[in-house]
Amino acid sequence: MTSPIVPPPKxxxxxxxxxxxxxxGARSRAAxxxxxxxxxxxxxxxxxxxxxxxxxxxxDACSACLSTDLPWxxxxxxxRLIAETTVRTSTSTYFRERTPWxxxxxxxxxxxxxxxxxxxxxxxxxxxxxxxxxxxxGQGVLFALPAERTQNMEDDPQLRELTANPKFRRVLITxxxxxxxxxxxxxxxxxxASIIFLGEAEGxxxxxxxxxxxxxxxxxxVPLDVTDTRxxxxxxxxxxxKTDILVNNARFMRPGGIxxxxxxxxxxxxxxxxxxGLMRLAQAFGxxxxxxxxxxxxxxxxxxxxxxxxxxxxxxxLGAFSAASxxxxxxxxxxxxxxxxxxxxxxxxxxxxxxxxxHQPLPPxxxxxxxxxxxxxxxxxxxxxxxxxxxxxxxxIDRWRAGPKILEREMSETDGGGA
Amino acid sequence: MAGRRHRRQxxxxxxxxxxxxxxxxxxxxxxxxxxxxxxxRQSLQAAGMTLRDVxxxxxxxxxxxxxxxxxxxxxxxxxxxxxxxxxxxGASGVAALRRAARAVQAGDADVVACVxxxxxxVDSFRRMLSSFSRFAQDASYPYGAGGxxxxxxxxxxxxxxxxxxxxxxxxxxxxxQRDNAxxxxxxxxxxxxxxxxxxxxxxxxxxxxxxxxxxxxxxxxAFLVMREQDARAAGLPHAHIRSTIERHNAFPDDPIQxxxxxxxxxxxxxxxxxxxxxxxxxxxxxDDYPVISMMQMEDLGFCKKGExxxxxxxxxxxxxxxxxxxxSGGQLxxxxxxxxxxxxxxxxxxxxxxxxxxxTQVPDARTALVSGFGVINFDRGxxxxxxxxxxxx
Numbered sequence: 001m002t003s004p005i006v007p008p009p010k011x012x013x014x015x016x017x018x019x020x021x022x023x024x025g026a027r028s029r030a031a032x033x034x035x036x037x038x039x040x041x042x043x044x045x046x047x048x049x050x051x052x053x054x055x056x057x058x059x060d061a062c063s064a065c066l067s068t069d070l071p072w073x074x075x076x077x078x079x080r081l082i083a084e085t086t087v088r089t090s091t092s093t094y095f096r097e098r099t100p101w102x103x104x105x106x107x108x109x110x111x112x113x114x115x116x117x118x119x120x121x122x123x124x125x126x127x128x129x130x131x132x133x134x135x136x137x138g139q140g141v142l143f144a145l146p147a148e149r150t151q152n153m154e155d156d157p158q159l160r161e162l163t164a165n166p167k168f169r170r171v172l173i174t175x176x177x178x179x180x181x182x183x184x185x186x187x188x189x190x191x192x193a194s195i196i197f198l199g200e201a202e203g204x205x206x207x208x209x210x211x212x213x214x215x216x217x218x219x220x221x222v223p224l225d226v227t228d229t230r231x232x233x234x235x236x237x238x239x240x241x242k243t244d245i246l247v248n249n250a251r252f253m254r255p256g257g258i259x260x261x262x263x264x265x266x267x268x269x270x271x272x273x274x275x276x277g278l279m280r281l282a283q284a285f286g287x288x289x290x291x292x293x294x295x296x297x298x299x300x301x302x303x304x305x306x307x308x309x310x311x312x313x314x315x316x317x318l319g320a321f322s323a324a325s326x327x328x329x330x331x332x333x334x335x336x337x338x339x340x341x342x343x344x345x346x347x348x349x350x351x352x353x354x355x356x357x358x359h360q361p362l363p364p365x366x367x368x369x370x371x372x373x374x375x376x377x378x379x380x381x382x383x384x385x386x387x388x389x390x391x392x393x394x395x396x397i398d399r400w401r402a403g404p405k406i407l408e409r410e411m412s413e414t415d416g417g418g419a
Numbered sequence: 420m421a422g423r424r425h426r427r428q429x430x431x432x433x434x435x436x437x438x439x440x441x442x443x444x445x446x447x448x449x450x451x452x453x454x455x456x457x458x459x460r461q462s463l464q465a466a467g468m469t470l471r472d473v474x475x476x477x478x479x480x481x482x483x484x485x486x487x488x489x490x491x492x493x494x495x496x497x498x499x500x501x502x503x504x505x506x507x508x509g510a511s512g513v514a515a516l517r518r519a520a521r522a523v524q525a526g527d528a529d530v531v532a533c534v535x536x537x538x539x540x541v542d543s544f545r546r547m548l549s550s551f552s553r554f555a556q557d558a559s560y561p562y563g564a565g566g567x568x569x570x571x572x573x574x575x576x577x578x579x580x581x582x583x584x585x586x587x588x589x590x591x592x593x594x595x596q597r598d599n600a601x602x603x604x605x606x607x608x609x610x611x612x613x614x615x616x617x618x619x620x621x622x623x624x625x626x627x628x629x630x631x632x633x634x635x636x637x638x639x640x641a642f643l644v645m646r647e648q649d650a651r652a653a654g655l656p657h658a659h660i661r662s663t664i665e666r667h668n669a670f671p672d673d674p675i676q677x678x679x680x681x682x683x684x685x686x687x688x689x690x691x692x693x694x695x696x697x698x699x700x701x702x703x704x705x706d707d708y709p710v711i712s713m714m715q716m717e718d719l720g721f722c723k724k725g726e727x728x729x730x731x732x733x734x735x736x737x738x739x740x741x742x743x744x745x746x747s748g749g750q751l752x753x754x755x756x757x758x759x760x761x762x763x764x765x766x767x768x769x770x771x772x773x774x775x776x777x778x779t780q781v782p783d784a785r786t787a788l789v790s791g792f793g794v795i796n797f798d799r800g801x802x803x804x805x806x807x808x809x810x811x812x
Contacts, residue, residue, distance in 0.1 A: 022559055024549055024556070024560050024561050024564060025566065026549065026556050027556065027557050028552065028553050028557050030557075031557035031558070042807055052543055056554075056558070057554045057557050057558035057797055058557060058558075060586050063671070081578075082674060083573040083574070083576045083577035083675055084573070084576055085565070085569050085572035085573050085624045085625050085627070086578055086622070086624065086625045087563035087564075087565040087568075087569050087572075087624045088621075088622050088623055088624060088625070089565070089623045089624065090563055090564045090565055090566075091544065091545035091549075091566055092545075092549075092563075092564030093563055095563050095564045095565075096563075101563045101565075103562045103563045103565065103569055103573075104573070105573050105577070105674075105798065107675075113674045113675060114558070114796065115558060115562050115570075115573070115798055116562060117562055117563075117796075125580070132445055135561065138562065139453065141562065214427075229634065264582075275750050329487040368764060
């Protein structure tokens with residue numbers, strides 16, 4: 001059984017904030033396949049397309065038949081711990097600060113043996129469930145969980161290094177006014193976030209769920225307009241040093257592409273909120289978060305962008321919004337690279353049409369705010385980088401991976417619901 | 420391997436001479452080039468030769484970068500007609516011997532200088548570990564960065580669970596080697612080691628504790644391979660090569676390493692030498708951790724698989740004992756000088772069988788078995804080899 005973590009003490013401002021050190025992030029190109037799978041929390045290994053042999057470590061040619069066709073496939077995650085050690089002395093600064101560190105050899109039911117991190121509740125010689133997650137350097141690593149769930153298992157200190165669990169962390173959610181805000185605040189409250197800041201633009205203007213929001217334990221409404229640089233900077237000055245998870249939830253969306261709009265006014269608003277809003281937030285909150293990646297139990301852990309899946313492929317019916325989403329998506333990759341030295345995860349949650357006013361004419365299926373909120377919290381608990389929520393988003397990414405050009409043509413045939 | 424059709428050619432007419440060890444240092448500001456030059460010079464001096472007498476050159480080193488054996492020819496002023504660079508770490512000594520012996524036998528070279536050496540700067544061990552091999556970089560170093568300590572801890576843990584070995588059994592190997600090292604003036608470890616001290620040492624990577632680990636040092640080793648008639652003409656004491664084996668990536672389907680490549684080829688090793696384990700006067704195993712020495716005792720036929728713990732309990736492994744093992748103190752007590760760790764046992768074995776080992780000399784040593792083990796590419800040592808050598812009858 002894992003000892004549950006306790007709420008961290010109030011920070012002593014005279015003490016030095018620990019610098020984030022990182023585990024080794026050097027990998028061969030083949031090994032990055034594990035990282036790509038870990039971004040979505042999938043346990044995948046190379047499987048020879050010709051002879052079916054499962055390969056590990058990642059390589060360039062099959063060690064059974066020399067085929068170079070080694071696609072990555074989902075692998076049954078079962079195995080057994082056949083040897084273990086507790087590392088007490090390490091040449092790496094990152095591990096030195098975190099010893100003792102449990103490591104083991106697991107023989108996979110699928111064939112190969114792997115060296116992996118081992119959860120404290122796995123018994124000697126016990127059955128394990130392997131997961132593939134991103135470590136603080138942003139690279140995929142294998143981690144052995146006990147085959148059966150144990151009490152407080154998510155509080156294992158080695159596992160917490162791979163996740164961005166909201167428990168006892170302080171969260172900022174932008175755009176209290178959006179339909180998602182209430183569901184997000186409820187989900188974070190349920191996940192035991194200690195404070196949930198909700199950024200609110202034009203606070204004097206009423207909106208339906210304000211009272212419900214304010215009633216959630218731990219919620220604090222704070223003024224924030226992501227289109228106003230000064231507003232963003234002021235809030236960052238106030239709470240930037242205690243924002244552990246930031247959920248960039250602001251979105252401006254109007255129907256239409258190019259020729260059915262007579263001007264660039266909405267397009268400019270879409271860029272102001274969806275693209276420049278992300279950049280303003282990142283410029284104001286990013287440096288402090290990146291500097292607090294190793295700041296104890298409630299260290300800065302993750303940055304969440306809620307993005308339209310049409311960032312991947314333009315839906316002409318929402319053509320200008322899709323373009324602004326694509327800009328935000330591209331910028332998120334830049335943010336990810338800039339946050340990485342601090343060990344802060346950037347998680348993009350891609351959604352199809354959400355169940356709200358502006359998507360009203362679009363046909364189902366649509367993503368309900370509560371489903372989106374659950375996906376955000378689950379993704380943080382798993383430490384993911386990419387989450388596709390809802391049938392539309394999952395279908396689109398499958399098609400995109402199979403062939404972006406084919407998808408582009410398909411998208412132009414997609415009915416925008418007359419929007 | 421059983422069933423091989425062609426009998427291998429013997430090494431008759433080729434001998435090993437002029438063993439040289441440059442005393443090790445914990446840290447050095449010098450380079451691998453410097454250490455290799457020292458060992459080469461010492462070996463040539465012992466043989467009464469100059470650089471011009473050497474027409475074959477074989478090098479093993481981890482810290483020569485960006486140079487290889489090629490750069491060393493110009494750096495050291497050699498003009499060889501046969502050149503080799505051996506990247507096999509702890510298996511490099513026997514591998515160098517095998518290649519050089521065949522070159523001399525075939526007439527491609529007359530005198531091959533086999534040299535290994537590495538420098539150890541402050542922090543160079545950490546730098547080497549993080550980029551040791553591609554599989555290590557991708558699949559073992561990110562997991563705790565325990566380096567070889569952690570990899571061998573896993574093998575040791577598995578071995579203990581499978582065969583009921585206890586820490587004390589590994590302690591016997593370490594303590595006997597420390598005893599041997601006290602007789603070796605150049606050993607890095609100079610104080611006696613008791614079983615209590617061994618058992619109470621701090622854990623490094625469970626069940627590997629402090630005295631199971633080698634000390635990375637700077638150092639170099641060398642020997643010459645030449646025709647027997649030339650050695651005789653020069654009046655050089657020399658050792659005969661009676662047999663050798665070499666194997667890489669043996670038993671890849673074993674889920675974790677429990678045996679090395681020796682187990683595949685051990686019958687041929689003794690058959691080619693026309694010898695039995697009983698004929699071996701001393702054994703030099705590759706000993707970066709005691710578990711692997713124990714595996715070599717098993718895989719080289721001194722006892723059955725799993726009987727290593729009982730074997731070390733029943734034998735005295737010191738210089739004066741009934742089973743002299745790693746007589747210079749081995750890497751565990753003399754230090755691990757990078758790739759020279761693949762030479763330390765062989766160079767000491769040559770000294771033993773030509774009776775020039777001095778304070779570590781095993782009385783009446785005539786035949787020695789030397790085994791090498793190298794390169795933890797991912798989860799296990801990939802290279803293994805062995806040789807039986809004898810001095811004059």
